[in-house]
Amino acid sequence: MNISPLISARRVVALTGAGISKESGIPTFRDSDGLWKKYRPEELASPEAFRKNPQMVWEWYAWRIQLVRNAHPSRGHIVLAEMERHYPEFHVITQNVDGLHQRAGSRNVVELHGRIDRARCTGCGRVYEPAPIEDIPPVCSECNALLRPDVVWFGEPLPPDAWEMAVELASQADAMLVIGTSALVYPAAHLPVLAKSRGAFLVEINPSYTPISSLADITLRTGAGEGLDLIWKEVKEHVEG
Ligand SMILES: [Zn+2]
Known part of the structure; x- marks a missing residue:
């Protein structure tokens, strides 16, 4: 596994979806029981x-x-918070609404779909x-x-500020990690494509094949925590060695 572009990267973005929160026991939207x-x-x-x-x-x-x-942050959430402290610029763009990235210690988090434990007056x-x-x-x-x-509900637009920020981050990233998201839902699915077109090194972590798989430089067919652990170990070894 040659991850040298990720080791030398300065601007790194992680795009996360339900797969990372599933490991915290949060059922995915499609399999609420x-x-x-x-x-x-x-x-x-x-x-x-x-x-x-x-x-x-x-x-x-x-x-x-x-x-x-x-729920508690999963291994994947915790690794991403550690990575944020390592890289000069590191952001998480998440489609999750559970706030677990922040609870794991991530500070640069762009929430595309809002936050579930927050309410807003319709008046x-x-x-x-x-x-x-x-x-x-x-x-x-x-x-x-x-x-x-x-x-953000079905049929509603993404919050414009969050989306603008996500596009800016994706277009400037040296590397992007796409974690636990099928990347099927537009417009979020556009972000890895955009990053790649601007020369970013693309790493996918997902147990299943997705439309991003053919685009990715490296694909790890693992769960979020396991895949991030592997990647993060590699990066740290090179930095310390
Ligand atoms: Zn009110």
Whole structure:
């Protein structure tokens, strides 16, 4: 495995998806189990679903928020936080909403899909963090309007600031790690393509084949934690040796 471009890189970006949080016990969007199995994500995570039944949507979110609160960062999250301290410029761009990167110690995190444990007033826009889920559906203490989860739902655009930042980081990166994301969901899927077209060294860590695999310089067919451990060990050996 020749990872020398990653060893000499100054600007490194990690794009992460559900695969890294799965190792923290957070079920991926597509395989929520139990009670919610009979619903498609689109039936719970969309503006239409919220308009129709805010109570039900909030029950689902309250359940997921509890999962996130009880979860711990995985090995992969921890390695990425260590890498941030090593490289002159290191950013995580994540499609996850669980905040586990920050809890692992990462500081430069761009959240493309918002944060699940945060609510936003549909009336005045006030932000509540953590999300108040004692009474469901929660309402704003200022204006009494309904609060909604501060995440990006199906059919909604990404937060423009986060997206702009992600594009800038991808286009300037010397190396990009694509971890635990099928890279199927646009526009996030555009980021590795952009980085590669600007000359970045592309490393993919994913147990399954994805559309990024054919583009990647190196692919590790492993889980997030195992793959990052391997890569990080290599980088450290070269630096120390
Ligand atoms: Zn309000």
